[in-house]
Amino acid sequence: MTIHPLIVKLITMSINVQFFASLREQIGQSQITLPWETPLDALTVWKQATGNVEMPDNTLCAINMEYVKASAQVQNGDEVAFFPPVTGG
Amino acid sequence: MPAILLDRAFNPWDEIQDFQARELQPGHFGATASFVGSMRDFNINESVSHMTLEHYPAMTQHFLDKLCQQCKQQFQLDDCLIIHRFGDIRPAEPIVLTAAWSAHRAEAFDACRFLMEELKAHAPFWKKEVTEQGERWVHNDQKPVE
Numbered sequence: 328m329t330i331h332p333l334i335v336k337l338i339t340m341s342i343n344v345q346f347f348a349s350l351r352e353q354i355g356q357s358q359i360t361l362p363w364e365t366p367l368d369a370l371t372v373w374k375q376a377t378g379n380v381e382m383p384d385n386t387l388c389a390i391n392m393e394y395v396k397a398s399a400q401v402q403n404g405d406e407v408a409f410f411p412p413v414t415g416g
Numbered sequence: 417m418p419a420i421l422l423d424r425a426f427n428p429w430d431e432i433q434d435f436q437a438r439e440l441q442p443g444h445f446g447a448t449a450s451f452v453g454s455m456r457d458f459n460i461n462e463s464v465s466h467m468t469l470e471h472y473p474a475m476t477q478h479f480l481d482k483l484c485q486q487c488k489q490q491f492q493l494d495d496c497l498i499i500h501r502f503g504d505i506r507p508a509e510p511i512v513l514t515a516a517w518s519a520h521r522a523e524a525f526d527a528c529r530f531l532m533e534e535l536k537a538h539a540p541f542w543k544k545e546v547t548e549q550g551e552r553w554v555h556n557d558q559k560p561v562e
Contacts, residue, residue, distance in 0.1 A: 348470050349553045389475055389540075392475040411542065411555075412557065413537070413542065413556070414541065415536065415539045415543070416539070416541070
């Protein structure tokens, strides 16, 4: 059986949002899947994923494992991550 | 030029020796510089019994792999190595190893420091310490990307 391309597109139109460390604890979730309909920026993704919680000033953003500004565009299928300043080493 | 993430204790000196024997050409390098960061049992005037090092696994590996590549492009190196712990860590256990092999000392010193400073500033790890007062996230004043 062949699945119509439009159905495939509708099934796969989502973004994966991840939270780490203290932000994960504040938000109360480590991962949320959001539907993707039109291009949007990372700050809008944050608002949708958190129910409009104000983003802390020092929050870092990454799309597909690369650091970006909160104004960076998010595309269908992207992984968007939010986390506090890093403390490794 | 591997970047290795470990969820268990490791001996950095054995790792250097093993990597060198396995990957480096004897006689081709004249300088080996290394840095080992270990866990203290105190921080901000309080005793720390242990800590958990959280990370963003896919991004951490991606970032450290790129860092090794960038280091080899930026410095005249035979090779470089990063090993970093995650998970539960006890005082005195090594957390991180950076090492660089080069013909001469200046490149080895500079590359080793470059690896460590870039890792400290950007690799997505987060320390959570356990003290007598309870758990606390370690903070720094890093600014968002501009």
